[in-house]
Amino acid sequence: MGPVTRTVSIVTPVHAAAVEFLPAAFASLRTQELPAGWEWEWLVQVDGGDDADVPADICSDPRVDVSSGRRGGPGVARTLAWGRSRGELVKVLDADDVLPKGALARDIEVLDQNPSVGWTVCRVLDLMPDGSLQHYTLGDPEPGLLVRGELYAYWTRTHRPMVHPASLCIRESLLAEIGGWMALPASEDTALLMALDVMADGWFIGEAGLHYRKHPGQTTAHPDHRGGTEWEARMGAIRKHADALALRHPKVNAPVNSNASLKRSP
Numbered sequence: 001m002g003p004v005t006r007t008v009s010i011v012t013p014v015h016a017a018a019v020e021f022l023p024a025a026f027a028s029l030r031t032q033e034l035p036a037g038w039e040w041e042w043l044v045q046v047d048g049g050d051d052a053d054v055p056a057d058i059c060s061d062p063r064v065d066v067s068s069g070r071r072g073g074p075g076v077a078r079t080l081a082w083g084r085s086r087g088e089l090v091k092v093l094d095a096d097d098v099l100p101k102g103a104l105a106r107d108i109e110v111l112d113q114n115p116s117v118g119w120t121v122c123r124v125l126d127l128m129p130d131g132s133l134q135h136y137t138l139g140d141p142e143p144g145l146l147v148r149g150e151l152y153a154y155w156t157r158t159h160r161p162m163v164h165p166a167s168l169c170i171r172e173s174l175l176a177e178i179g180g181w182m183a184l185p186a187s188e189d190t191a192l193l194m195a196l197d198v199m200a201d202g203w204f205i206g207e208a209g210l211h212y213r214k215h216p217g218q219t220t221a222h223p224d225h226r227g228g229t230e231w232e233a234r235m236g237a238i239r240k241h242a243d244a245l246a247l248r249h250p251k252v253n254a255p256v257n258s259n260a261s262l263k264r265s266p
């Protein structure tokens with residue numbers, strides 16, 4: 001009997017306006033070199049559309065699973081994609097974003113070396129319409145351990161997530177306990193990050209692991225994204241979800257040097 005292959009599942013929701021970006025995301029996946037014994041699968045969920053909208057060369061790759069369903073928004077589409085996955089790790093990738101070389105390998109390495117860490121995020125570069133790269137502007141924490149509750153405390157003060165949730169890689173068992181993504185019209189990735197943060201320690205990878213495309217059609221460009229009654233309701237739902245999970249996962253005081261043996265990313 002040969003060695004067991006381990007899988008990281010990449011989940012990608014897509015709607016009609018973003019299908020044009022899928023080839024670039026696919027090309028970035030094909031450049032990834034994974035550690036020995038690992039493979040990737042790509043779960044693409046067309047939100048309210050037809051599988052045929054996805055280019056044929058993507059659909060024909062045996063590592064890619066494309067499906068479609070009724071329109072439910074990005075959170076529902078992400079959850080449906082995850083529902084078809086078989087990996088022990090789940091990696092977020094939006095249809096309009098791309099992964100730099102080495103991104104998946106770094107996620108896998110951190111989670112393999114640190115069993116108590118439940119999820120990773122990384123440095124993000126904004127991919128501008130002219131093709132240039134600019135550093136994501138929130139400001140990054142120091143590379144290494146993100147102690148449970150640290151990001152949520154920052155978010156409750158600022159309603160900003162400190163790190164970029166579009167770069168998440170998650171242990172599948174933790175995602176299953178949360179129940180996937182919240183059915184929000186936007187901010188579902190921030191909601192997931194806050195839920196993960198109150199349940200388990202995370203890790204910030206200092207090397208850029210995502211190129212986040214900036215374009216007029218993205219959800220964050222919508223006028224309701226940063227204010228108004230919908231924004232207030234989204235923030236309230238995120239807070240209620242995270243608070244309920246925090247009660248189920250009370251923090252236990254650890255020895256002062258509990259993270260001394262953890263390996264730090266570059």
